[in-house]
Amino acid sequence: MKNPVMAGRKGFGIAFKFTVTISALIILMSFSFGYFISKRQINSIMAEFQDRAETLITTLAYNCEFGVLSANEDILDKAVRAIEEQKGLEYVLIYDTDHNILAHGHSAGGGMDDNHEGIWGRHGLDTVNELVIFSTALTSKRSVIFTGKVSDSGISVYDISMPVKTVKTAEGPEALLGIPTAPQEAVEEVIGVARIGLSLTGVDELIKGTINSTLLITLALMLAGIVITIFLVRLILKPIRELALGTNKVAEGDVSYRVAITTGDEIGALASSFNNMTESLAKAKKLVDERTGELERTNTSLLKTNYELEKITKELKAAQAQLIQSSKMTAIGQLGAGVAHELNNPIGGILGYSQFMLTKIDKPEFSSEDFKTCRKYLEHIERESGRCKTIVENLLTFSRKSDIIEDIDIVKVIESTLTIIGHQMQLKNIKIEKDFGEGLANTSGVANKLQQVFTNMMLNAQHAMPDGGTLYLRARNLNGSDRAAKIAIEIEDTGMGISEENLERIFEPFFTTKQDWKGTGLGLAITYQIIESMKGKIDVKSAVGKGTKFTITLPAIS
Structure with missing residues (x-):
């Protein structure tokens, strides 16, 4: 099973690194100790x-001194x-000083043999080496050591030689005659050479056994050390793994997880802090x-309130649309007399011309002059009918509900x-002065709403x-450019003006000062909207007794 603490982590863990390093x-250290x-x-x-060989050769040289002499x-x-x-x-x-073998022996036993070459061959000794060793030992003051192999058996030997010495004193003729003389100094004299060869097989086996034993002990210590290291590393890292597991639990949202504190060291302090x-x-x-619960409850309440607000907003929009339409109808009502008079004039003309033409047609004589007159009257009838049609169409456009956004020609709407x-203005003795700048830009919006404004x-x-x-x-275009950013429309009268206290409220819904005209107070509010x-x-801008000027600024389109 995969360790959740190690899940998703690349590379080697700290336990592996500690174990490998310490191992x-x-x-x-084990191999160094074993080698040492x-x-x-x-x-x-x-x-x-070597001490044993030295003892043997010394004993042999001492024991054979009298025999050699x-x-x-x-x-x-x-x-x-x-x-x-x-x-x-x-x-x-055992040699004399002339390299003659006085006695010899070997591991299989032996005795005296006068054939020197046979003796050397029997012991597996090389003649040349014999002479070198003998000469060296004869002149040496101590034992001479040589190691090599016996030629017959191939056994490694430790060859050691030592000169056989005797002590002599120099005595003159007086001593022979029995005349007392002063003591003479003793002189050592080499009278032969003693030589032995010891097999190194036992030593080699003992060394090999020692090396094997040391190697086994080293391996055992090494394995024991590695096992102890693994155990200690796991023991030491166990609380750290528990801490890592705890951090994963907390990261997953389980903040109730607690780490068991089993030590009083730094790791225990870390567990306590965790x-x-x-x-x-x-x-x-x-x-x-x-x-969060409070916020959710608040959010639910806000959603409910928002829903209610949206509902109220829809109702307000519907009421607003209805008010706008009502305002239109109110304006149409106020325009009724003027529109009726405006239509009455061309309709009266049409009626008069029609009656005159009927009178002409009923006469038995219908001259070419009468024909020309009738044609002229028909043209008048056509012109006046077109005028009536335009008035009715504009009135219908004004009263129609529409939300279509389009490019608006300001002059055309005016x-x-x-x-x-x-015509109603003319009946009220109001003169209209128009001043439209050249290249006036268009704006964007609903045309009949701007007409309502x-x-x-x-x-x-x-x-x-x-x-x-x-x-x-x-x-006019603002900034004096054909590609003006804005369009300014001014509507100015020379009427009574508006007082300062009323000027601040004229765009408020249902505010009106027209008691005589029974105004609704929605006209300017709807205009503003x-x-x-x-x-x-x-x-x-307004001044009492001088008049009022409204300035409308609209964004221009290219």
Whole structure:
């Protein structure tokens, strides 16, 4: 099963790194220790072997001194036989100073043999090496050591030679005659060479056994060290793994997880800090959950309120649309008399021309002059009928509900409005002055709503001038460019003006000062809303007794 703490992590863990590092150190130290111990044991074995060889050769040289001096074979043979009993002895040789073998022996036993070449061959000794060793030993003051292999058996030997010495004193003729003389100094004299060869097989086996034993002990110590290291690493890292597991639990949202504190060291202190942290997180989470619950309840309440507000907004929009339409109908009602009079004039003309033409047609004589007159009257009838049609169409366009956004020609909308209201202005003795700049840019919006704005404002101007006056209609591009950013429309009258206290409230719904005219107080409020929906603005300046000027600013389009 995959360890959740290690899940998703690349590379080696800290336990592996600790184990490998410490194990490598244990292996290095174990082999170094094993090498040091082996080296000391091997040196000890060799020193003991050399001491034994030195003792044997010294004993042999001492025991055969009298035998060499007297050339007594029995004494020499006894000395050789005594040495042959030693373990590992390969050969024993005793020479005189002329390199003659006085006695010899080997591990298989032996005796005296006068054939020197046969003796050397029997002991596996090389003649040339024999001479070198003999010459060196003869002139040396101590033992001479040589190691090599016996030629017959291939056994490695430790060859050691020592000169056989005797002590002599120089005596003059007086001593022979029995005359007392002063003591003479003793002189050592080399009278031969003693030589033995010891097998190194036992030593080699002992060294090999020592190396094997040391190697096994080293491996055992190394394995024990690695096992102990693994155990200690796991023991030490166990609380760290628990902490890592705890952090994963907390990351997953389980802030109730606690780490068991089993030690009083730094790791125990870390575990205690972790538990304190999770306890604080649990408290914070509880507080967050409580706040979240409150927020959810608040959000639910807000959603409900928002739904109700949307519902109210829809109702307000519907009521607003109805008010706008009602305002239109109110304006149409106010325009009724003027529109009726406007239509009455062309209809009266049409009726008169028709009656005159009928009179002409009923006469028996119908001259070419009569024909020309009738044609002229028909043209008048056509012109007046077109005028009636235009008035009716503009009136229908004004009263129709529409939300179609289109490019609007400002001058065209003003002229359409004047078609409906212009004749009524003339009846009220109001003169209309128009000033439209050249290359006037268009704007964007709903045309009949903008027409409603102009209608409301012209009717207000008419009401402000009950005794007649002048209505100024101006339109220009701001910044004086064909690609103006804005369009300014001014509607100015020379009427009664608006007082300062009323000027601040004229755009409020249902505010009106027209008691005599029974106004609804919605005209300018709706006007303000329509201009604002077209991303424009409306400003007003007024002076009591001098008149009022409304300035409408609308964004221009290319």
